Amino acid sequence: MRLNKTSTALAAAALVAALCAQAAVAQTEIRFARFFGSCEADFATVTDPSRATNECGVITALTNQFNQENPDIKVVTEIVEWQPYYEQLAGRLAAGDVPDVSVMHADVLGEFARRGLLLPLSEDFPEVGIDTSDFVASGRENVEVDGEIYGLPQDFISWLWHTNKALFAEAEMLDAEGNPVMPTSVEELFEQAAAFKERTGKPYLALPVDAGSIARTFYTLVWQQGGDFFPQDTRQIALQTPEAVEALTVLKRLVDEGLATAYTDGSVGNSEFQQGGTGVVTQGTWMIAPFVAAADNAEMALADYGVYPLPQLYADNAQFSAGHTWVMLKSDRRTEEQRQGALQFMKFLYDHNGDWARAGHLPSRQSVLDSAEFQELPHRASIMSIPGNARHHPNTINQQRVMFFTIGEELSAAVLGQKGIEQALADAENRVNAVLRRAR
Amino acid sequence: MTTLVGVDAARGRRAARAGWWSRWAGLAFVAPFLVLYLWLMIYPLVSGVIMSFQYKDLLSGTSEFVGFWNYEDLSIDPIFIGSIFNTLRFVILTVPAFVVLGLLIALALNRPTRGAAIMRTLFFGPHVLSVTVVTLIWKTVYLPNVGMIDAGSTALxxxxxSILLNPDWALAAVALVTVWWSIGLPMMLFLAALQQVPQDIYEAARLDSASPLRILWTITIPSISKMIVLVAVIEVVLQFQVFGQVNLLTGGGPNNTTRSMVMFIYQAGFQQWQAGYAAAASQILFAIMLVAAGLQFWVSRKPAES
Known part of the structure; x- marks a missing residue:
């Protein structure tokens, strides 16, 4: 009898174990590749994205929230460093081991789509409730290739004018509304920068000149003059133009005249700005949240922080923009359950586009952009003009990231006095065109 | 007679069978290595050569035969040509330092004292660190304005x-990091060689009142000459492949003065996804390394032969 009881208990345990195992098997696993860093120490169990203000915190909390709300799906995050992200993705493609949902910069998406590596999503999005007509125009341009949508636009990245308003007050350069007086021409820029330096004893601008940063500033200035990087052909860049020479001359003059300090390491420039060493720093949207936090920190000298689009120095108020998107790489190994799960996860990210904006970026959905909730976030009202003025290269242009960093390297060399302006632009043009010529 | 012939024939057959078995047994023993060698060394090598004549897109995997197009393009690519000169300069800066400094440290620490053992550990210590850790340490040292070097130079x-931003000094700064990081290996190799030199030769030299410099020149260096060549060849091969510290410290800048050949290959292959172009650059690097290492052997063998 005792034996029978034991047997029954063992059988029951085996049954429970089998059921548990079956339940575990039934959970569809979605592999989610992204950068934005790892912050498990702070957000491993956080399921409320409103508790985070940086990219890593928000996306980790959102993933946790999705996993909690969808017990039948398990999103497994695969974090890759930002810089080698595409190198790693290329390796995974070669091995046939691709994630189900991947983050992708807007300037790269076209290349992946044209190579047939991305799953078209135009028909799937409406099925899961993603309204593509809500995408902001510039965001839609990023994910649309030959009339087909290949990704979910996640945000707008832009290049901003972060200011220390306390220093502007000291320089008596605040307007009636308490905002820094913005230059409206190159002449005004130099006049104001000189006046600022004279009154505060500090350089007006911290100018990051690492390849990525200086390229963003340069693109903005060229586009503001109505400059065209590809006047003839998408395979041939033109950098030896009057607009490019003008833009680079302005940046070099600012440094040469001591009105701007050039930083090859952007983080050092940010630190200098936070310590009250300079009135302005040009940095991305992603720095809004850290600077707001620094402004709240009594140990920092950034008591009164304000952020604006880059000043309009020429006829056109163009602003550099880029963006992150979510895509699904094609895979023979993906099951229908995984495909559905991945689409569900994308729908969730679409629904929480406003939460992502907490990290500082502008949302890619018009309805979120117009919402009071978004506009009440710190400093968002002052950068609302950006989506309307956003400018980027069309996604028909190949090798945009290589182009971006190559141009940046040459511009940096010119600003730091390692080569002349004309030489740097000629070298950048030749290098980019060599890459474009080889690309097919 | 017939019996003897029969016995000889049987012996011959046995010997032939034994020879056949020993041949196959030997082959069976080396087969696992051979398979791996063919698979992991020869196959990629041949694939690389074939790829260098193709336009191969790393992302899509598509390829097309383009003949010498990649090589022609490389011959007019100023960044690639610059990377060859940068790499050669780097090898010239580091390899003699590894040989001379490695030997001097080994000579100084070739004694059975506790202090020498501690110093050997200290010199070998950095060699076990990863390139990331090493560059992180040195990036702090080289940091413009606030780094240790700039703080010192400002105090003086x-x-x-701003050494890493100076096109004249950046490569030398990377070379210094490399020597600091990797001097442990040549030092250990030289120590091993020094400890193989018979002590009685030194005793005889001392009895003949030979000076330490003469002992070094006529006994020590000839005795370890093969190790000197080995260290030089190893370091030439290693330093031609410099990548990690350049990538992390300077990213190839300032003004392309530190971009190495491997960095160029990495960027062409994995950032521009042009695997054929990268493969062609790799073949050129391979050829240069082969010539450099061969030259080293030839120079070191010449005096002995003459």
């Missing part, structure tokens, strides 16, 4: 040197 009234 020289102002910030």
């Amino acid at each position: 009234g020289l102002g910030p040197l």
